[in-house]
Amino acid sequence: MAFKALRWTWPFYFVGALYVVGPVLGWLLGGLAMLSLYLGPAIHPGLRAKGAVPGVVWLWIIGMLVMLVALWVGHVDWGLGLKQTIKSSIGWAKGWALLALFPLAGAVLPIRREILVRGQCVVGAWTLALLPVLFAAPYVGLPEKIFTSPLKAIGGPGPEYFSVYFFTWDPASWTPRWQFYAPWSPFAALLGVVQVAFALEERNIRWRATGLAAGTAMILLSKSRMGLVGLVACTIGPRLLPLLLKGWAWQLMAALAASLAVVGTALVRMALDGVAAFKGARADSTRVRETLQRIAGERWREEAFWFGHGTVHPGAHVVEYMPIGSHHTWWGLLFVKGLVGLFALLVPLGVQTLLAIVDAAKGPRGRLPLSILMTIVLLSFGENLEIEAYMLWPGLVVLGIHAAELAGERRAAGVQADWRGAAGREYVRQEGMA
Numbered sequence: 001m002a003f004k005a006l007r008w009t010w011p012f013y014f015v016g017a018l019y020v021v022g023p024v025l026g027w028l029l030g031g032l033a034m035l036s037l038y039l040g041p042a043i044h045p046g047l048r049a050k051g052a053v054p055g056v057v058w059l060w061i062i063g064m065l066v067m068l069v070a071l072w073v074g075h076v077d078w079g080l081g082l083k084q085t086i087k088s089s090i091g092w093a094k095g096w097a098l099l100a101l102f103p104l105a106g107a108v109l110p111i112r113r114e115i116l117v118r119g120q121c122v123v124g125a126w127t128l129a130l131l132p133v134l135f136a137a138p139y140v141g142l143p144e145k146i147f148t149s150p151l152k153a154i155g156g157p158g159p160e161y162f163s164v165y166f167f168t169w170d171p172a173s174w175t176p177r178w179q180f181y182a183p184w185s186p187f188a189a190l191l192g193v194v195q196v197a198f199a200l201e202e203r204n205i206r207w208r209a210t211g212l213a214a215g216t217a218m219i220l221l222s223k224s225r226m227g228l229v230g231l232v233a234c235t236i237g238p239r240l241l242p243l244l245l246k247g248w249a250w251q252l253m254a255a256l257a258a259s260l261a262v263v264g265t266a267l268v269r270m271a272l273d274g275v276a277a278f279k280g281a282r283a284d285s286t287r288v289r290e291t292l293q294r295i296a297g298e299r300w301r302e303e304a305f306w307f308g309h310g311t312v313h314p315g316a317h318v319v320e321y322m323p324i325g326s327h328h329t330w331w332g333l334l335f336v337k338g339l340v341g342l343f344a345l346l347v348p349l350g351v352q353t354l355l356a357i358v359d360a361a362k363g364p365r366g367r368l369p370l371s372i373l374m375t376i377v378l379l380s381f382g383e384n385l386e387i388e389a390y391m392l393w394p395g396l397v398v399l400g401i402h403a404a405e406l407a408g409e410r411r412a413a414g415v416q417a418d419w420r421g422a423a424g425r426e427y428v429r430q431e432g433m434a
Contacts, residue, residue: 001028006116013181014164016148017149018181018390019156019390021390022098022389022390023098029101029105029109030101030102032105033104034104050109050110050404050408053107054403054406056351057104060103060352061100063099063344064097066340067092067337068089070307070308070337071085071092071310071337074304074311074336075310084310087155091386092386094390096386102396103403105397106397106399107401107403114203117199118202120195121210123214124212124215125210127214127218131217134178134180134221143166145163147163147164158183168184177222178221179222189223189230190227190230193231193371194215194375194395195214196211196212197215200212200367226378234375237374238370238371241361242363288327289382292326292327296328299335304338305338308337309335309336310336310337311336312326312335313325313335326384327383328381328384329380330342330381333345352369353370355402369398369402375395376392
């Protein structure tokens with residue numbers, strides 16, 4: 001099921017159905033996982049659970065349930081009414097709930113990460129096949145938007161989630177940007193980073209090259225600054241972690257640290273200049289985002305510290321009418337769900353990231369999960385994570401698979417220790433009898 005849904009990403013996009021498919025798939029897979037755990041050996045062998053739910057997946061489940069409670073409390077505090085509460089709860093089921101359902105499915109159901117890696121490369125093949133048409137569209141007079149699917153009647157964050165585009169015009173520079181199968185270009189860039197991370201794990205060199213080319217094209221043509229950062233940090237970083245266990249690497253780091261006494265000032269100046277250039281590349285976007293974050297922070301502290309405002313609020317002209325609580329997961333959480341909501345995401349995300357860092361430092365198994373987590377963290381500083389979880393589901397499933405692998409390894413180590421202890425006690429008993 002997961003492989004078929006993944007390789008049909010572009011066809012689903014052509015009919016504006018991706019926002020529907022993601023949540024439906026999440027609840028189907030999550031339901032199958034719960035049914036598998038409940039029935040145990042009585043279920044079909046192809047759906048039999050791999051083991052108990054790992055601890056970190058329980059953290060995701062508890063955290064997302066806390067999100068729902070925070071949502072209800074916020075709605076009661078601000079008197080938003082039953083109709084709005086039901087609507088927001090459905091939004092939770094299509095957003096935050098997926099951050100628990102997909103890892104649960106990956107941890108319990110017999111889904112192999114190799115299948116997801118190959119499926120993501122198939123998506124890359126679709127992307128490369130369509131790339132000439134998408135790239136030529138603005139230069140041959142084709143329209144930006146092809147159509148908006150009737151599926152928008154189901155409801156969602158906006159019509160862009162159900163629309164099919166060739167490209168969009170950047171209002172700042174009036175040049176074309178491409179968003180591929182994402183609702184907007186910056187998100188497409190981060191999906192390109194995920195594409196590259198998956199492709200690097202592909203063993204077949206042709207599929208690997210296809211995935212890498214497609215992901216790189218998505219990052220470059222989306223013209224997103226975050227995408228360029230992610231292409232370097234989220235793919236190279238996990239592969240450099242094993243160096244932390246090498247003695248010569250620590251010696252090199254000590255030498256570099258000592259050299260900062262000489263060149264440190266110049267490096268700091270270069271870094272500040274780089275940050276200024278990074279922000280200046282899209283100055284209007286940076287200004288709007290910073291203003292949104294400042295307003296969200298001030299209103300959170302003064303008006304709704306613990307459980308937030310329950311929902312985003314309309315923005316004024318100064319933020320180009322963008323909703324307060326959008327364009328940043330962490331400030332958005334504080335504004336909408338308060339400090340309780342922020343920790344509901346921070347705890348499971350932090351624990352899962354720590355586990356991936358430790359495993360990536362030990363060997364290659366943790367590289368893909370860590371790349372996905374780094375991309376999610378990067379995404380959280382520029383987008384609202386919950387309304388984009390429906391597109392991140394292959395990575396979320398991999399996080400569940402990785403959690404199950406770590407839990408299985410710990411169980412095996414415990415069984416081996418118990419066996420050695422029992423063997424030792426038996427040897428002592430026999431020696432005593434002799």
